[in-house]
Amino acid sequence: MTDVANEKAFNPRNNTFSSFGTAMEMARARRKQQQQQRAQTQQLRKQRYLDDMYGYADQLSRAGRLHEALALYQHCVEYCAQQGIQPPSAERLRHFAGALLEDLVPSMAEAAEAAHERCAAGSDPRRNDPVWASLACPSCETALYHPVTLDCGHTYCKPCLRLEDSGNEQQDRRRRRKPRCKLCIESRRTTTASAYGVVGAGAVFDDDDYDYVDDDDVSSSNSNGCNEINVLVQRLAEKWWPREVEASQARHEGDALLKKGHIQQAFERYDLAVQLAPNSPVCLCSRAHALLLLNRPQAALDDTDRALRLRPDWGKGQYERGLALSALRRYDEALVVLGASAVLDKNPYRARNEFSRVLHRVILDNAIERQRARAAKHLQRVKSVFGRDRSLYDPYRRSSLHLQPHRIGIDPLNHHRHRHHRDIDASLDDQTSDCEDNNSGGEDDFQQQNDYRRPLVTQTQAKPQDNMKLCSMVDRLSRETEKLKRLESSPSEILLPPPNGGSAGGDLDCILCCRLLWMPVTTPCGHTYCWTCLDRCLDYSSACPLCMTSLADYLANSQKSVTDFVEKALLCVAPQEYAARSAAQRQDLVQPLPPALTQVGEQVAVFVCTTAFPCTACPLFVYEPRYRLMVRRCLESGVRQFGIAACLQQRPDGYLDLDARRYAEFGTMLEIKDRVLLKDGCSILSTVGMKRFRVLRGGERDGYDTAEVEFISDVPISQEQMHSVTELHKRVRAKSSRWWATVPYCQRSEIRPVFGEFPDVEADWQRLPDGPSWTWWLLAILPLGPQLQIGILATTSLEKRLRAIEKTIDHMEQRWNLPSDLEDSDGDAAKQQENNSQDDRDDGSGVCRGNHCMIRRSRHVDDHQR
């Protein structure tokens, strides 16, 4: 444009046909050009001025000087209006809205502290708290519709579930996205906050509750990662709260319709939900939301009013109410309500956004109002007060008066932030001087704004009563929210089982044990069993007993958790029975192995496998279902001991041979030192031999053997024998050491990891109940037949044991000489073992146990493989 003007201005100069008219035109053009330039500079100046103002206001916001910041923003808006500049966007108020909310919302640390205090008040106050016991969906807080129990044990309506954040994309492609659990996330957050005592400034907050439309929910994605509907919970909910469940269904259907954009149909579903559950704030709020979308804000407001009467401390209700008020252009009220919503829900994103939008609206409206008022006043002044002392209207005087309360600092909003003030002022001074530098040399028509701090004060405070209105609104907001913060939180619906609701009908019985469920666990396929019952089933098969779905993945990937809903239901419906059941279960665990093993005639569980020796390691591989159960019981009861005895014969294929004892009369107690649980449920046990026992009577329990036993130990060495036994011990020990030294290195390195080093002789070996431990260590690695092993175990004479060792070593030293004459010729088993020993001894060393049999399996390998 300038170029064109220049051309017009200069070309005619060389033109011979120039005339007065063209000269006039030129002059006009030049003037116009100058005006434009000036306008541009002015525009730029105004913009820069505004930017500076905003910067100052933002800093004031951040420092918590909210009233001053508010005044500044107000001034900016007005200035824009005066100068005909586009008013600032809502985005401009971000800092201010943020600071305002931060002042209102209790910090996370405070919240955590409050929660902590509540917990500390009683040992577990939640137990008696109806809120805690409520069996509603933790997400929507109404009756569960299509309940799904997550792996953590919490149950939600299926439509309420959202998938967990995808996180690392690469990693995620392999892993299925699972639904995330709101309760678990919250409890994690609370513990983290209280542990570190920090304010989670930049924390990302969940916003699910405010989503009617969300792409990330479970139903919209292929729900592979999601568990099936919990059949038991569904049955109970439909039985106990039929109307509420129906309402919940209608509401969830409404949500789905809304998501597809069918607002009218969604409204009809919500309407039905309200009719079914007229006292459900959630349903009312959903209907309000649909009404708002249908452009019926007054009806929406009525619904939210009802909802909030039922549940005053409900953030989402406040949010919907704020939207309705805002749609009705009642911005002042909307502002307070939205602020409350943000406070109650610990500042969800959506409420924040809406809050700053409305705040912006309020400030704009206020500015317009003020301008109108000013115009009216001006008119009035011109009309009637013309000629009076104009100093009365001197803005300086009034502003300086008004400024006092803010500066002195009785402001409730920023009293705790005084510390910051000096810094901020300092930095502001710096900034101001910078700005002045930039502006120096400017043209005179902007002179009045140049030192803008003074004019600012005059202008912003020109009409204090208007500003008072905004400030008082902010104060009111803080008062209202303070009040709300003190409210006891109440859930939307407290759903409890009806009195005498469940146990009579057997609703809460486990299908497997036919007893009241105990520590109920729900599988991914939605079936609920007692924890222990499910464990036992999984010993036998990885399929769910009811639907035969494979639970292999579930077992491999997750820890079982008690299903919260069912446990609460049990505690409500049948507290006494449940307590009795827990007691019975503990008894179950302890019964096979009472803590005092010293008495004669104690019951012990027997692992029928091989002979183990006292003081000696005995690694075991446990794969048979019944022994998995036995080992689990040992560990869970804390006893960690069971008996082991050699297997005498295979259990014949037929059944009903209840009387045949299949294991040796003598055995050893084993103590579990370590257990490695394999993925398929098998486990490897590291055990060590303890006391020896003799079986008095055999028994059976849930498929594994038990025995009534008496413990045995060596007969004390008499004074007369002491000398000879000591001599014998010395000789056999020397012989054994010599022999051990001849064992090839490779074999020794196989034995050592399992059985350890050749033990030293104990100082008090003569008085030990099982004699010196080295004898047992040696017996464990010597190639002895099973009958001989049992015989040696049974003997209570150290002398006999030493002689047996001596004899064996003598035989071994004459290579290839089988120790068969040592065998008590007692039937087939012995012969069979002899063959085995021969195989084992093929390397000619005489050490029978190669790597492959270091870990002993129970004898029923065939059963397992079949």
Next chain:
Amino acid sequence: MAALPRRIIKETQRLMQEPVPGISAVPDETNARYFHVIVTGPEDSPFEGGLFKLELFLPEDYPMSAPKVRFITKIYHPNIDRLGRICLDILKDKWSPALQIRTVLLSIQALLSAPNPDDPLANDVAELWKINESEAIRNAKEWTRRYAMDN
């Protein structure tokens, strides 16, 4: 012997209170895990009119393991052998702890109604059943008359 699990007590109670039509199962007086079972031959089957005795035993790890069931009365059936052993998947690999005595007995009754010669236990019987069904059925009727009706 440990106390009888509640599961067995409940199942027994229910078997007594609401018996399965055509089946009676009574626990032994001395052993509550041992049941005397009588199954009546289903209508429209070669076993019609017969009363078949069976024994049923609940092993110590029932319901984790299937009950052991055996025909005592001789029966001409492709899935039941000379010793009375029954070829029925739910008694073997298809067993689930959610199944009950009742379901097992119902399955056995159904097996009498619908013999399955393609999954035989008694090979010669199955063979004949496949080659000459009418003769096999005649045999079955004959056996039923001879062994399951004289009482």
